[in-house]
Structures are given as C-alpha cells and as structure tokens.
Amino acid sequence: MxxxxxxxxxxxxxxxxxVELLLKERVHVIALARNLEKIETVKKELEPLTKHANLDFVVGDLSDNKSTHQAGKDLVSFVNKKYQGKLDILMNVAGRVTSGYHENEDGNEVTFxxxxxxxxILTYHLTPLLKKSDDPRVLVVSSLSHYRASINWKNIQNKKFYNILKAYKRxxxxxxxxxxxxxxxxxxxPIFAIDxxxxxxxxxxxxxxxxxRFVWNxxxxxxxxxxxxSKFMVDVALKPEYKTFSGHYIKEGKSIKSNKITYNDEHANKLWSYSEALTSIDFK
Ligand SMILES: NC(=O)c1ccc[n+]([C@@H]2O[C@H](COP(=O)([O-])OP(=O)(O)OC[C@H]3O[C@@H](n4cnc5c(N)ncnc54)[C@H](OP(=O)(O)O)[C@@H]3O)[C@@H](O)[C@H]2O)c1
Structure with missing residues (x-):
C-alpha cells in the first residue's frame, strides 16, 4: 500500500x-504552500514524477493562528476525501528568518x-489521521543554531530586545x-527533530x-x-530502523544529543501549556 x-x-x-524524493519513493504527497505562482512552478517541475504517485497542493499560510488552523482543517478534509482519513507522514518544514520585530494579528512575533x-497547530489537527496509520512518523525541521539558544520565560517571544538571530535560534x-x-x-x-x-x-x-541578507549570502x-x-529526511520518514528513535534529534541520519536544556521536562511542559493557551488548543 x-x-x-x-x-x-x-x-x-x-x-x-x-516532495521530489518522496514522489521518487512512490509516496503520495500533499504539499502545503502559500504562493500560487510558486505552486504552479513546482507542479510543472515535478509533474514527470507523478506517474506512480500523486502530488496535490493545499494552499495555506502559516503565519498566524487563524490561517494555520484553517490550513490544518483544509488538510484534514483533503486527506479525508482522497485517502479515507489516513496519513502516514507529516513533515513540518516551513520556516522563516525575520529582520526586525513584526507581530501578527494575534499579537505573536512572526518567527515564533x-x-x-x-x-x-498543524500537528494537533493531523494527529487523529496519523493515529490511523500503522507506521506514522512526524518530522520537525530544527537547526544546529538551537544549540546556541537559551530559554527566558520573561521574554519567550523576544518581544523585548528583538534580535534576528536570537528569535530564529529560540x-x-x-x-x-x-x-x-x-x-x-x-x-x-514516532516524532523526530531534524538538523x-x-x-x-x-x-x-x-x-x-x-x-x-549579506551575511546569509x-x-x-x-x-x-x-x-x-532531504535524502536523510526521507530515510527517517520511511526506514523501519528509525521507529525506535521517537523524540530524538537526528543529524545526517544519526541520533545525536540536542542542547542539554531540551532534556528539561519542566521547560518542555511549560512551553506546551503556553502554546496551547496561545492557540486555543487542548492537545490531549
Ligand atoms: N537552509 C539552512 O541552512 C537551514 C538550516 C537549518 C534549518 N533550516 C530550516 O529548514 C526549513 C526549510 O528552510 P529552507 O532553508 O529550505 O528555506 P526556504 O527555501 O525559504 O523554505 C522555507 C519554506 O517555508 C515556507 N514558508 C515560510 N513562511 C511561511 C508561511 N507563513 N506560510 C506557509 N509557508 C511558509 C516558504 O514559503 P515561501 O516560498 O512562500 O516563502 C518556503 O517554502 C526551515 O524550517 C528552516 O528553519 C534551514
């Protein structure tokens, strides 16, 4: 199957x-993106790979609560209609780096x-569908920059003293x-943080x-x-040996130690509750 x-x-x-490598492995892909022009370009480019696997796009923006909840609901109804409500793999890849402090309409800093x-939010909406898979996997793209980040409960969204790198690393x-x-x-x-x-x-x-921008270039x-x-990410999503690495931080296909503060359950649970409150989610 x-x-x-x-x-x-x-x-x-x-x-x-x-997306390209998953299609090559004959995985049906539902791709989420926000820009219609870019979607058309990617569709055309990947069309030759859709003989043995489906590629569909759902349009959605992930920068505020309302549009992200909507994207989650749209993905759920798409999977319900086309694939009888079963999802095997969720790859959370979207991300940004932001010069200057910007708030979205919820009053949250946009990088955060x-x-x-x-x-x-997306993982919350898609968890019931992942539960129907006999081999579900969730991947979240983190970064080696997280090693240089700290947690400050008084300034979790970097609202005070905003700094581009600090906001991204956090x-x-x-x-x-x-x-x-x-x-x-x-x-x-099973869920994995990917470096x-x-x-x-x-x-x-x-x-x-x-x-x-100059420094990035x-x-x-x-x-x-x-x-x-991408090759390693597709391995983590598909190969049986990764199933036992849930909760791990994976780089180049290997489980390695993440920043030592990430092993502090108190911080993890506090961030979870804070995120629930901000997104109106009761993530049981
Ligand atoms: N490149 C690196 O060295 C590096 C290192 C560590 C981690 N990462 C992480 O890897 C992930 C992918 O980044 P990338 O390097 O491949 O850069 P990228 O090409 O800019 O990819 C980022 C993707 O996220 C999408 N995105 C951003 N904001 C969005 C929003 N509000 N709604 C929907 N989609 C949105 C972008 O869409 P648009 O095209 O519409 O902007 C783009 O498709 C990110 O999470 C990044 O933090 C990258």
Whole structure:
C-alpha cells in the first residue's frame, strides 16, 4: 500500500526537495504552500514524477493562528476525501528568518508563530489521521543554531530586545522541546527533530534586510546542496530502523544529543501549556 505524506514549506528549498524524493519513493504527497505562482512552478517541475504517485497542493499560510488552523482543517478534509482519513507522514518544514520585530494579528512575533506555533497547530489537527496509520512518523525541521539558544520565560517571544538571530535560534529550540513533549504524549506516533545542517537555500534572503541578507549570502555558500538533508529526511520518514528513535534529534541520519536544556521536562511542559493557551488548543 502506498504511503501518504504531508510536507509544509513545499514551494522551495528543503521542503520542495523532500516532495521530489518522496514522489521518487512512490509516496503520495500533499504539499502545503502559500504562493500560487510558486505552486504552479513546482507542479510543472515535478509533474514527470507523478506517474506512480500523486502530488496535490493545499494552499495555506502559516503565519498566524487563524490561517494555520484553517490550513490544518483544509488538510484534514483533503486527506479525508482522497485517502479515507489516513496519513502516514507529516513533515513540518516551513520556516522563516525575520529582520526586525513584526507581530501578527494575534499579537505573536512572526518567527515564533511561523516556526513554532504553526508546527503545534498543524500537528494537533493531523494527529487523529496519523493515529490511523500503522507506521506514522512526524518530522520537525530544527537547526544546529538551537544549540546556541537559551530559554527566558520573561521574554519567550523576544518581544523585548528583538534580535534576528536570537528569535530564529529560540524558535528552533522550541521545535526540539515540542518533539520531546509530543513523543512523551503520543507514544504510538514516532516524532523526530531534524538538523539539516547548513544548506544552500534562499531562507536568509526572504524576510531579511541589509546586513542579515549579506551575511546569509556569504554563509550559505559553505552549505550543502538541498538533496543532502532531504535524502536523510526521507530515510527517517520511511526506514523501519528509525521507529525506535521517537523524540530524538537526528543529524545526517544519526541520533545525536540536542542542547542539554531540551532534556528539561519542566521547560518542555511549560512551553506546551503556553502554546496551547496561545492557540486555543487542548492537545490531549
Ligand atoms: N537552509 C539552512 O541552512 C537551514 C538550516 C537549518 C534549518 N533550516 C530550516 O529548514 C526549513 C526549510 O528552510 P529552507 O532553508 O529550505 O528555506 P526556504 O527555501 O525559504 O523554505 C522555507 C519554506 O517555508 C515556507 N514558508 C515560510 N513562511 C511561511 C508561511 N507563513 N506560510 C506557509 N509557508 C511558509 C516558504 O514559503 P515561501 O516560498 O512562500 O516563502 C518556503 O517554502 C526551515 O524550517 C528552516 O528553519 C534551514
């Protein structure tokens, strides 16, 4: 039986390459993206790979609660209609880096909302469908930058003294906390934090200005091709040996230690409750 996967951030970079490699493995893919023009381009490019697996797009924006809840509901109804409500793989890839402090309509900082809260909301909506799979997997793309992040409960969203790098690193730290907390709550759904390493993508050139963009363009030249992390991500999603690594931080296909504060359950549970309150979710 062919597997069914949802991939966010499918319009470019790592997400798009994950879609390509999943199709090559004959996995049916539902890709989430927000930009219609980019969707058309990706559709055309990947069309030759859709002889043996389906590629569908659901349009959705992950930058605030309302649109992310809507994206979650739209994905659920799509999977219900096309695949009888069963989902095998959820890859949370979408993310951003943001110059300057910006709030969304909920009053949340946008990097925090897109990189952390959207993962929380989407995974919440899709968990009942993952429960119907006999081999479910959830992947969340974190980053090696999380090792240099700390947690400050008085400034969790970086509303005070906003700094582009601090906001990004913290959002990626929260991804690891989420993975560890989810693994404890949903023992039958293996979940993994993925470290893709430094990868040559356009992420640092999109919502950034001046120096940040200049530094990213220099830095990314030392990164790997997108196929490098994507290959490992597809392995984690499909290979049987990863099933026992739920809650782990995985780099280049190997389980490694994450930042030592990510093993603090008190922080993980507090972030979980804080995220529930912000998103109006009761994530049992
Ligand atoms: N590149 C690296 O070195 C690196 C290292 C560590 C971790 N990562 C992580 O890898 C993930 C993928 O990043 P990438 O490097 O492949 O960069 P990318 O090409 O910019 O991919 C980011 C994706 O997220 C989507 N996205 C951003 N905001 C969104 C929103 N509000 N709603 C829906 N989709 C949204 C983007 O869509 P648009 O095209 O519409 O903007 C894009 O498809 C991110 O989570 C990033 O933090 C990257």
């Amino acid at each position: 062919q597997k069914i996967a949802i991939v966010t951030g499918a319009s470019s970079g790592i997400g798009k390459t994950n 909302a897109t990189n952390h809260l959207s993962v929380f 959002s990626k730290l929260y991804n690891v906390f989420f993975v560890k907390a989810y693994a404890k709550r949903f023992k039958d759904i 893709p390493g430094l990868v040559k993508t356009e992420i640092g050139g999109k919502n950034t200005t001046g120096l940040a 220099l830095r990314k030249s030392g990164g790997t091709d997108v196929y490098y992390p």
